[in-house]
Amino acid sequence: MLVGRQSKNILSSVTNTNIKRCLSTASKDPGHAPFVYNRNPRNLEKLRIAYKPAGYHLEKPGREFWHKLQVTTSKRHVTASVLHHTGMVPVMATTAEWAIRKQLFSTLDKMAYITIGKVLAQRCLECGISDMINSYEVLPNSKLEALLENLLKNGIRLEEDPRYKSPNPWDQERPEKPWEHY
Numbered sequence: 001m002l003v004g005r006q007s008k009n010i011l012s013s014v015t016n017t018n019i020k021r022c023l024s025t026a027s028k029d030p031g032h033a034p035f036v037y038n039r040n041p042r043n044l045e046k047l048r049i050a051y052k053p054a055g056y057h058l059e060k061p062g063r064e065f066w067h068k069l070q071v072t073t074s075k076r077h078v079t080a081s082v083l084h085h086t087g088m089v090p091v092m093a094t095t096a097e098w099a100i101r102k103q104l105f106s107t108l109d110k111m112a113y114i115t116i117g118k119v120l121a122q123r124c125l126e127c128g129i130s131d132m133i134n135s136y137e138v139l140p141n142s143k144l145e146a147l148l149e150n151l152l153k154n155g156i157r158l159e160e161d162p163r164y165k166s167p168n169p170w171d172q173e174r175p176e177k178p179w180e181h182y
Contacts, residue, residue, distance in 0.1 A: 042128050048164045048178045053085050066160060067132040069151075071144060077107050080120045080147065082132055091127050093120040113143040117150030124156055134158040 044050035045066045055063030067090075068083045081092035093100070093116050095107035100119060104112050124130070138145045148158065167174045 040128060046128070048161055050163075052163045061135045065133040067129055069132050069134050069136070069158070071136065071147065073108070078112050078116055080116045082120070082124060082129060091120065091123045091129060093123060110143050110146050113147040114150050117147040118154060121151050121154030121156045125154070130155065131157045131160045133160055 040046070050066065052066060053063050063085065066085055068085075070079075070081045070083050072079045072081075077094055077096040079092065079094040079096070081089045084090055095101055095104060095112050095116060100115060101107060104115060106112060124132070134148065136144060136148075138148060151158065161178070164175060164178055
């Protein structure tokens with residue numbers, strides 16, 4: 001019996017110190033935190049105030065994007081990825097992945113493009129990317145059209161909103177602030 005009582009006392013002292021520690025760091029108003037840390041690296045892009053490189057006006061295709069869709073086809077596989085304007089690739093889906101390849105009959109047919117579109121859309125939404133630029137010309141009933149349709153069906157927009165620029169006091173037109181219309 002003595003061992004049971006000691007374990008209860010140790011447990012209660014540990015929980016009491018944890019509760020005291022939590023209460024001491026809490027704000028005076030229990031419903032609201034004094035400040036919030038937003039650790040999303042794409043927060044400024046979502047608010048449309050992040051830097052968007054313009055590039056040169058003679059460049060084709062232009063470089064004015066935060067995220068851009070890239071689709072590459074090799075002799076054996078299809079790869080769809082999202083290119084960030086810094087040159088990094090945050091999200092990618094390819095038929096060379098074992099889990100995707102085992103579900104497909106062929107890694108280059110129309111069903112492969114459809115599957116890659118679904119997988120890429122799911123991964124983008126999990127990463128917080130919901131808008132991207134598409135610079136591809138699409139032929140009707142093509143494989144690429146099937147990929148783009150699946151991206152659209154699964155919640156990815158294939159266009160980006162323009163960057164919000166703070167208006168001057170003398171400007172006649174004042175754009176709506178993107179963070180106030182929600």
